[in-house]
Each structure stands twice: as structure tokens, then as C-alpha cells.
Amino acid sequence: MTLTAILEDIADEFRDVSERGVVANYIPPLACVDPTKFGMAVVEADGQIHTVGDADEAFSIQSISKIFGLTLALDAIGDALWTRVRQEPSGSAFNSIVQLESEYGIPRNPFINAGALVVSDVLVSHYGVQEAQQKILDLVRPLTRDAKNIVIDRNVALQEKETGFRNAALVNYMRTYNNIENPIEKTLELYFHQCALTMSCHQLAEVGAYLMTGSWNPITGRQVTSTLHARTIMALMMMCGHYDASGSFAIRVGLPGKSGVGGGILAIAPGVASVAVWSPGLNEYGNSLLGTRALERLVQRTGWSVFNAYHMK
Amino acid sequence: MTLTAILEDIADEFRDVSERGVVANYIPPLACVDPTKFGMAVVEADGQIHTVGDADEAFSIQSISKIFGLTLALDAIGDALWTRVRQEPSGSAFNSIVQLESEYGIPRNPFINAGALVVSDVLVSHYGVQEAQQKILDLVRPLTRDAKNIVIDRNVALQEKETGFRNAALVNYMRTYNNIENPIEKTLELYFHQCALTMSCHQLAEVGAYLMTGSWNPITGRQVTSTLHARTIMALMMMCGHYDASGSFAIRVGLPGKSGVGGGILAIAPGVASVAVWSPGLNEYGNSLLGTRALERLVQRTGWSVFNAYHMK
Amino acid sequence: MTLTAILEDIADEFRDVSERGVVANYIPPLACVDPTKFGMAVVEADGQIHTVGDADEAFSIQSISKIFGLTLALDAIGDALWTRVRQEPSGSAFNSIVQLESEYGIPRNPFINAGALVVSDVLVSHYGVQEAQQKILDLVRPLTRDAKNIVIDRNVALQEKETGFRNAALVNYMRTYNNIENPIEKTLELYFHQCALTMSCHQLAEVGAYLMTGSWNPITGRQVTSTLHARTIMALMMMCGHYDASGSFAIRVGLPGKSGVGGGILAIAPGVASVAVWSPGLNEYGNSLLGTRALERLVQRTGWSVFNAYHMK
């Protein structure tokens, strides 16, 4: 069965499911999204793309953008990053402040909010707020066949800021440990703008494909980062990409993945495929409910889990 | 270069290293082990084995045995296990009791001490203390070409018990949440005996090879568990196999692995290889210092990281 | 109005109250107590006693006994006790184990379970299990006009032991930090027997009267402890005597007090009165619901709060 047929099967299976989770509602632009949306896109190692459903509709990728911020920060300062953020799962909710108190303001990993804020702070120090936003767009846009609608949604960023007291608490708190270098509001500004990045599943699967290959984009041939950084990012996606449900995702899906509160997930089958899925309803851990189930089904059908002995065939 | 040559290179590299970590010293049988010991063994998918150094010397595999206890418990009660222990990294030290208080006596995963004690309790309920110990031996012995010296070291078990107040605290504590079914001392007895399992790197790589294939032993052809269970166990090894250094291990080595305080590590390259390494000195996280570095080197040389795009070649 | 009349007023007020809290039900001997029981006794500075209701009925004083264990331990080893247990409120539930992990096995104060277990361990070291029990009886019995029914209820102690997994967890856990000197089961045995001490409000008010005077029993003239120890014990009762509702008790009642899960409370108005109250139903914090309210009313009527400027009159 072709990959396209598998994707269509999956979309069919979930079309009439009523239990779709709860759409994020802390800001209107997210709360208003139609919960029945469902899209999926797969880029294979040869650059071929397969899509289904609402794969061409742009959505707010939110925390998935932390992958791109981390890519830029590693390219900017390399291993020096690891003096300011660790590489371990947190065992806590994505926005917990507790661990910072006992661990001297050093976040557990770059994918929980505190860690992503440190990454933003690194980029503000290196590039400034405005240029860093441009850097993110300059990183992702050339990696797609069509970058139309890949934008930073200023309205989303603004509304994130207006309700972002917890992130403000995290930055202020890390500042007391000298783990924030820039004025609080600048670091937050970049963070909120990065998270407001908007694109479609189609585009996201293409943009993320440099992780699948280990460094370069299979559509354009463009080198994006080093193999070492790509591998590090995928390991962290595996360990911490789904907050406090990362272990369950590793068992059920078995691929490095990163979810966002907008309902998107990017998952990578190293050497094989870059997969993006979008369904706005979230499960209790804040990850796309149907998105996770769709990836689980895809891996069952394709055998793409990294824990699969498929190389023996 | 052949695998044997690579192993010899690695053994050569570490032979005269002076920084070898600290040998566990909480019980004499561990404290007395010669810190200069170093052994490594690799079983390939076709059952071929390569060894170097002290690969045939028996050592106390300690927490690596949690893999085998988990295998038996999953085969005994299946998914019912997950009502009593979760599947997430803990973000805490291996013997922490804190998380149990906020999470109602349900341990984070089967590889931290609390979780492994629940697994032992499951086996005591299912088999009784004596038969469960026999079950463990019956599981591992037939998976090796030569099972000589694969024993449960009663002296180690006894001394573990005499100093095992923290594990006794964990069991008592979980009992208050009704997450321990048997008398405290029985569950502890099985746990201490399981951890006292003794074998060599050579044997450990052979025993663990059923994870590499996804369910069966490549030497004997014997079916050991289901593919689903093998994959679940490997996912948990990846997420939680090295305590609070699991993320770092995922980045540096990129294989599911499980360490023991005796200085051993079992790592699996799915479909490719089962690797055992032994060097008694531990790093600050309680994992073998040179063992971890040896696996890092092996993966650099072979490209076996699951995050590697090696399938593209 | 005379003190006896005030007590009768209070008993009248609470006689038909339907909201009486929940009787402790973790062991049958406590669960079976009639929730409508209510007794109160006040010993004045001159030794005069006033009682009302079920003031002569014996009940299980439970944690109130920690006052007497602490008195004996301070007399046995003095300030050396404070190297093993601190003097601060815990900010946690009475049976929390969390703080022990971050504070190296040193409990916050002698009135939370962990701290009282350390006190028991001190007494076992000093006297042995059997003699320590006798010491407790020898301390309290001579302080009353009639010591009949002041016993250690062996059945209560036994049943506490059978369900006492959390206390067993605490002792084992502190043992890992070398803050328990004796075999786990011995320290627990004394603890459970001390908590099984049985007496009436009448007797409890008389026994506790040495705190009111600052060291000696006003009925017998017998010297019980030093003024320094009496003052230390009262300060700790004020700070930690009502678990996680000690602050609320200080505001509402304003006297050093100690509650027990059997529904008793001993409160001391320094230089003025020793007060015992008993009503088996507990509030959400594990303190006697009506007992607390009765003390609040008594203090409103007498002006006995230590924060009252009554000395100015």
C-alpha cells in the first residue's frame, strides 16, 4: 500500500471521531480554531511529499518552533548553550517553576518553557530581538517549496504577551540566578514571536526534513545545521518533546517528536521521513489528541519506530 | 574495519585512563571490585559475538536486571502493569521518594527503584518469592551459549538487604497507597535477589539480544517476549535507563540502554546489535564512567545511533 | 461568671451541633468511638479543677503523648536532641516525607511524625523499648489525683503497627541518613505504644499542668522538668502543635496546644490554666473540630490568649 493510501486511511479513521480533546483557549486566536480540522504531511528521504486533509492550511505551530530556535542557538554558540540549560527530561509540567528553585535557575531542557526562554535569551544576546525573528523566518522559509503564509502572527504574539504572566515569572526568576542576560521584556518578546510562527503541515514537514537527513533539506539540497546538532535535537525531542507524556509517546510512537499547543506535531523517522500532523484538540498533557493517535497508527502501518528492528528485513 | 578491531581500539584507548570514576561502596562485594576491569561484548543480528578485555568475567549486573524483571511482569500481567507504574522519566534521582508523595504512590517508571519494587511486587503476587527468582534464572540462562556463573549471588542480596533502608522506605511508603500487595519483606527479598544477578558482558550481550531482534534470541532462535513488549522496554530504556543522565546518554550514545551500579551497561541497536560493557567506576549520576564513554565511541565508529540517518546509505 | 459555668455554657453550645467532623477511621478502636462524646477539663494555677461532659472518660490521646515523649527525651539528652530534629514548623502535612529528602533526614520538629519517631529512637537508645514505655507511665501517672485507666492500650498499639506503613517508611528513610540508631521495629514499637496512651480529659489537664507552671505539678507539688524545657515544649506546641493548621490555631485560640487524632487537645495558658478537651470528630487538618472551637470560645470568655494584653488590667 502506498504512503498516500495509508494517510488517507488514517484520515478516514479519525474523520468522525467525536472525542477530539480540548482546543487551547487561553487566547482567542487559538480558541477560535475549528476542532474538526485534521491534516497530515509526510516528506520522504527523496523529498517526495504526501499529504491528506487540511495539510495546506496554516496554523500556529507554537512550541514546535522551539526546534528552530534551538537550531539557531546551537549554531550561534554551540555547546556553550549547555551551561545554561540541561539536556534531561523534567518530570514536571511544561511550565513548572519548582525545579528552577532547587536547580539554581538552570532549566532541565530546551523544550520546557523555561529552557526555551533561555534559548530565546541566547538569540537576543547574539542577534537582537528584531534580527532574531528575521533569522527564524530566514531559516524556515527557504526549506519549503512554497513559503507563502509562513509568517509570525503579530496578533498571536501580542495576545500571548498579555496573558503570559507565567512565562514572565520564569524569566524574572531565572534572572535572579543570572541565567537571563537581556531585559526581561526583550527575551519575552522574542519568545512570544517565535511561538507565533504560522505554517501548514505541508510546510512543516518540509521545514523539519533536515532533521530526517541529519543536516540538509532533501527538497532544496540546502545544508541547515551540523549532523551533531540535528542528532542532539532529535534526542531531546525523543526525551522531552511531549512534556510530561514524552515516555508514553516514545512507547506508542517511537519517534523523536515535538508538539505545540496549537495542535501540531512534528515527528522524524531518521533517514526515512519527516512527518507533520495537525488536529487542534489537546489531550490532558497538552499534546494533540488525534495527532498522537494518527502518528501511532502511521508507525504501526510503516514500522518506522526507531525501536523497530526493521533494518533486518 | 571489523567490529572486533573497533572493540580492541576502544579497549586500548581506555586501558590507561586514570579517571575511571568511583566504584560503588555501599556494600563490600561491590566495593572490592578491581576498578581497572574493562570488558565489552557485541552480539550482531546474525548471532555473531565479538568481545574484548574482561568480557568473560562475571559481575553484579544490579539494575540491569530490571529489564528482565520487567519482561517477566509484562508477560505475566500485560498492560495492567501500567496502572501501578507509569512510563515517564522522573526528573529525579533514582531513589527519590518525593514524587511518590505528590503522585499517590505511583512511581514514574519501572527503572527507578520505586518502580522496580512495584515490578517485584507483581512477580511475588504472580509467582511467589522463590519461584520468581527461579523464573528470572530460567529466563536468562537459556539465552546464552554458556550459562555458567549466571547466578543470584546470595551474599550480595543479603548485604543489600542489610543496608537497604531506603528501598524499605519506598516499599512501605507505596504500601500506604495500596500499591504494594505483598508483605514488605517478601517484595524486598525478590528485589534484592533480582539485583544480585551475576553474569559476564559476554553473557549479558547474548541475554539482551532478544531486544535487538524485537522478541527472539538470535543465538538459539528462542522466542522470549512479544515485539510490543520488547519495543516498550527499549523505549523505557531510552527514556529512563540512566537515571538522571538519560537525556545526556540519548544525546551522546543515542541507543536505548540500562546501567547498573556494578558498572555494567546493556545497550541495544535495534535490528543491529546487542552491546554489553563493564567498567566498575561510576560517574556522578551512578552510571559507569568508562562504560558510557566506550558506548559513545562505539556509536561514533559504527553509526548505530537510532537518531542516525544510516538507512539512507 | 465562674469557670465551671463557662465550661457548662460551652458544652451546652456544642451539645446539639450536627457538624462534628469525621472520626479517625484507619484503625477500628478509633473508628468505633461515639462521635457525640464531648468533655473538657481545666486545671487552674492553684490546682483547682473544673470539668464538664465526658471529662472522666478515657480516650486515646495519640499525638498529645508526643509532649511526654519530648519531655523525657529532653531530660535524657538535653540539647543534643536538636542535632537530630529541628525546631521549625514544617509547612507540610504531619506525615510528609518530602522534606526529609531535601533536608538530609532531619525532621522539622518533634511533633510531626518523623520528628516524634526520632524522639522515640532517642528513648529506645537511652532506656530500651520496655523501660521507655514504663518511663512514660511513670512520668504521667503520679501527676494526677487518680491514675486509674491511664494505660497503654496494647490493642491500639498493635493495630497502629499493622497499618503503620507510612511511619515505617519514615523510620527506614531516616535510617538511610543515620538519624535512627536502633532496629526499625524497636523504634516503631515504642512510637506506637506511646501513641496508644489512654486517659481522660480530667487526667490530661492534670498531667499537662506542669507546663502551665513552668516545671512542677500544682496538685502534687512534684517537679517534672526544667523551666527551660517546659518553655521550649510550649513554644513548639505553639509553632507546630496542630500540624498544618498551627497558624490558624494561634490566631483563633492563641495558646500553645497539641492535638491528637483521637480528638483530644491539650492547651496551656502559661501561669493560668491547663486545659484538656475531647471531641472525636476531626476537621480537614486532623484536629478535633469541636475541640478547637471549644478552646476558641473558652479564650474569648477568659481572655487567656498569650497575645492578650490582660496583664495591664
Next chain:
Amino acid sequence: MTLTAILEDIADEFRDVSERGVVANYIPPLACVDPTKFGMAVVEADGQIHTVGDADEAFSIQSISKIFGLTLALDAIGDALWTRVRQEPSGSAFNSIVQLESEYGIPRNPFINAGALVVSDVLVSHYGVQEAQQKILDLVRPLTRDAKNIVIDRNVALQEKETGFRNAALVNYMRTYNNIENPIEKTLELYFHQCALTMSCHQLAEVGAYLMTGSWNPITGRQVTSTLHARTIMALMMMCGHYDASGSFAIRVGLPGKSGVGGGILAIAPGVASVAVWSPGLNEYGNSLLGTRALERLVQRTGWSVFNAYHMK
């Protein structure tokens, strides 16, 4: 011996002590204070005042000002305050954020930073930032014979703000639980200005004397608050006035007291005396080292501990 003679004895005793603790150094205006300063003032129930040493030199009273903020807030909204801040000791450092996460943004008491920030927020809601500052001055100034130098030090407030990231974190964090009603910066502004209140020991003992009497100032006869509020404030001072050393202070001194990082302490002997002491060096818990010892000595000499049976004499 007269009270003045006792104060002089105490001042003599500490004059040449070399171990004086460490002066707070997070902002220059505090860091620059001469560590050899020592002053003490006692106002008796009849309004008579006794002073020694640098009792007339103004210093930054810092957290002692939380008493006056709390007095105003209770007078403004009464018991409604207790829905936003609790009445229990925290068992944590004064600036801990951990408890807020598990307790839904409700601080433990009004004397830890988080709780005092809620009190400030109440005052901003009720009065506005500017008027609330004036209210504080209007509360304290008329309570002294000479209010000269009782000011809010704008320079201190400004520098607090510039380094106050942890307090900003606390306010932002509580805001996520809707426990802050005003713009972050306004609540912080009042908090920093309140803490910048400056006065002498002489003045502080006079200002605080309304607690001793239970509501009115013994010098002017002026009613300040209700007896209920005065008693509540003193109970909270006893339970939480010295951060994580409140228990030790209760044992050693036995009076409700409140310390400030500027090295001052206000302690109240209900019905007897209002005592202010100032020595800038702090102990490991952030309380004045010699100030605590001076109060301990004073209580030894006068018998003023509330746990003392002095009423019997």
C-alpha cells in the same frame, strides 16, 4: 535593676563582639551600613521609653514594614484578606516560589514575600499606589513623639526594584492564578516603597506599641486598629515573623516579633512592652544576629516570654 540599666548591660555585652553576622549586600544603601551599629528601645505599657546605643539613628526597616501594610489591609478589607493569603508558617525560605505552584498561587502567610506582595496588591486596589504609600506614612508618623526622618527612601525603593527580579517572578506567578489584581509594576512599586520605610529604634518601638496594648498607642492614646486585628498580627509574627527561624526565635525569645533585612527587629510583650532592636549584621536565616541575641538576653532578664508563668507571681 531598672530597664534602662538592663539595656545598658546588654549593649555593653555586645559592644565588642566580633561575630556580628553579614550585612545585606544586594543593594548599596544596605551594604554601606556600618556593621557596628547597635540600638535598642523599649516602650512600656505606660508609654515610658528606654533607649540605648544608636536607638535614634534611622535605618531601613524593610520587612518590619509588612506589619503596617498588614494592619492597613485588614482594616481595609477584613477577613476577605484570608481568601488570598493563608495564616500558616511556610516551612520554606522567605522568597520561595515552590509552595505557590502546589497551592494554586495562594501564599502561606502575609510575612513571606509572596504574601506581602498580595497585601500590597490589596492596598493598591483599595487606595492606589500613591495614596497607599501616604496611608502607610499617615499610619506610623502620628504614633511617635517625633516623626522626623520617618520617610520612604526613594533611592532604596528604586534600587530594590532594579534587583527585584524574584519579587517580580512571584507577582507574575500569582497573577497566573488571578491572585494579583493590579498591573504587575504597580503592585511591585508599592511593595518596594513600603519596604523602603526608614525610622529609628526609638520610633519603631513607639509605632509598634499599639500591638502591645492590643489596639491603641500608649503615648498618644490614639486607636490604631481593632483588638482582633492586633492579636491576629501578633499570632502571625510569632508563627512566621522570622522566616525559617521562627521556631527557634519562639523558643529562644518567646515573643511575637518581625525582623527586616536591614537588621531591625520589632518584638512585642503583650501588655508589657514594645521592643525595637537594630544591628545590621544578619545570621544565616536573614535575621539580625545580635538583635536576636539581645532580645534573648532581655527576656532572660525580664521574664517577658509569653510562655513564662510570670502571672503567677
